[in-house]
Amino acid sequence: MPLPREVSQTGVAALSALAHPVSSSGADSVPDLQDLTRILYFSAGITKQRTYPGGEIYFRAAACTGALYEIELYVVTGDLSGLKAGVYHFNPAEVSLGLLRKGDFCGNLSKATAMEPAVTYAPTTIICTGTYWRNAWKYQARTYRHFGWDTGTLLANMLAVSAASGVPAEIVLGFVDAEVGRLLDLDTRHEVSLCLVPIGRRSEISRAPRELSALDLETIPLSQREVEYPAMLQIHEASSLKSKEEVAQWRGRQHVLPSTTATHDSIRLQPLPDEQQPKDTIEQVILRRGSTRTFDRTASITLAQLSTILDFATRGLPADLFESPGGQLNDLYLIVHSVNGLKPGAYFFRREQSALELLKEGQFRPEACHLGLEQELPGDACVDIFFLANLESILERYGNRGYRAVQLEAGAIGGRMYLAAYAQRLGASGLTFFDDDVVNFFSPLAKGKSAIFLLAIGRPLIRKPQQGT
Numbered sequence: 001m002p003l004p005r006e007v008s009q010t011g012v013a014a015l016s017a018l019a020h021p022v023s024s025s026g027a028d029s030v031p032d033l034q035d036l037t038r039i040l041y042f043s044a045g046i047t048k049q050r051t052y053p054g055g056e057i058y059f060r061a062a063a064c065t066g067a068l069y070e071i072e073l074y075v076v077t078g079d080l081s082g083l084k085a086g087v088y089h090f091n092p093a094e095v096s097l098g099l100l101r102k103g104d105f106c107g108n109l110s111k112a113t114a115m116e117p118a119v120t121y122a123p124t125t126i127i128c129t130g131t132y133w134r135n136a137w138k139y140q141a142r143t144y145r146h147f148g149w150d151t152g153t154l155l156a157n158m159l160a161v162s163a164a165s166g167v168p169a170e171i172v173l174g175f176v177d178a179e180v181g182r183l184l185d186l187d188t189r190h191e192v193s194l195c196l197v198p199i200g201r202r203s204e205i206s207r208a209p210r211e212l213s214a215l216d217l218e219t220i221p222l223s224q225r226e227v228e229y230p231a232m233l234q235i236h237e238a239s240s241l242k243s244k245e246e247v248a249q250w251r252g253r254q255h256v257l258p259s260t261t262a263t264h265d266s267i268r269l270q271p272l273p274d275e276q277q278p279k280d281t282i283e284q285v286i287l288r289r290g291s292t293r294t295f296d297r298t299a300s301i302t303l304a305q306l307s308t309i310l311d312f313a314t315r316g317l318p319a320d321l322f323e324s325p326g327g328q329l330n331d332l333y334l335i336v337h338s339v340n341g342l343k344p345g346a347y348f349f350r351r352e353q354s355a356l357e358l359l360k361e362g363q364f365r366p367e368a369c370h371l372g373l374e375q376e377l378p379g380d381a382c383v384d385i386f387f388l389a390n391l392e393s394i395l396e397r398y399g400n401r402g403y404r405a406v407q408l409e410a411g412a413i414g415g416r417m418y419l420a421a422y423a424q425r426l427g428a429s430g431l432t433f434f435d436d437d438v439v440n441f442f443s444p445l446a447k448g449k450s451a452i453f454l455l456a457i458g459r460p461l462i463r464k465p466q467q468g469t
């Protein structure tokens, strides 16, 4: 079923869309086909196309490791204005929905989430899945981390566009994996469900679960031959929830308490005041976004710009990870190269105090370049933001599913940083890194933590056109 090509713009400023999610416990709000199309397109749609010597590359709305786009979106919906109840698969190439099951299967998701309220009252829910081989042919077993990161960046867009569309949306990781897999009839050696995003709210309770038959749809092989990486199947199995009791337990867990140690040498964030914030709409910013390929090493950004990025990206994700809004699993560490108003050096972001604590002063461009896998991007950027987390305490509190949660949260905050940077006409790029060297660089404070994610922010290098060519 083709989705409408012309969808009305929300007109909502990107920063405002990041800052003001619509509460899922508030008034009823049911998306129509226009809203759903906008949310799908600006999360996973094709936004640009480039010709390279080897052929065309189609880039999508959210950043993704290697531009391999292994995250698929499915829609499980009751009747909406313009869309009949069913289970659908989103096809970005055609901007269409492929019908997998006819009828209302929302009750099956309600059951799979042990009656999670946001899912139970949602008129429609988007499911994100990951297809191993699309990413693993290049990155091998590391793909499992990429599942979290790449779902996260996509979710940052999805939450912002839902907020701009006036509908609640929330990240739900608490579900019985096998039940969601059965609903989509996934071949779980190849493709697995990663998270649910209930969209909208309708006060009438959702329906009873329905019988599921196997779909047995034929699939086109991605390659003549695939390599299976057992570590990924094992970690997925070990972090799966098997029963509604396990789901209820997952939801009952407290979030990890933030560290609140007082600091001596810290600088408070100074975000742009409302009237100076850029007003470009969320749609304009998503269309403009694209990872910076070369940063201008001679350029700088201001403390106000950096503060705005940190502030808007870390206001708390609407997610079932936290009992109350505002929790965060990842800690942020920075290497500042050229930010007006900050001495160059390594910093720790004290989120509860909205302050940056100087850990060590100095110009660390060569070190940043090394930490970012010897790439030039982190050495040439104005600031590099490293995400580190105490995996041990997260796994203790959340069980093995905490591992999925911490990667996904990092991707979602990183995705928000991309949007907050591009809203201010700055550049950004996600990066891969040498895990242990990152932890050593930020130690002793980071001792015992694990490196989770890295984003470089700066000003893109604008090459002057060459004379006579």
Ligand SMILES: Cc1cc2nc3c(=O)[nH]c(=O)nc-3n(C[C@H](O)[C@H](O)[C@H](O)COP(=O)(O)O)c2cc1C
Pocket: 059, 060, 061, 062, 063, 064, 065, 066, 067, 149, 150, 153, 289, 290, 291, 292, 373, 375, 377, 429, 430, 431, 432, 433
């Ligand atoms: C988590 C993550 C890690 C990435 N790592 C690198 C990297 O190490 N080097 C690089 O040049 N680009 C990196 N990228 C950028 C991707 O290559 C880029 O997002 C992808 O090509 C899609 O292009 P776009 O972001 O311009 O839409 C990364 C992106 C993400 C989301």
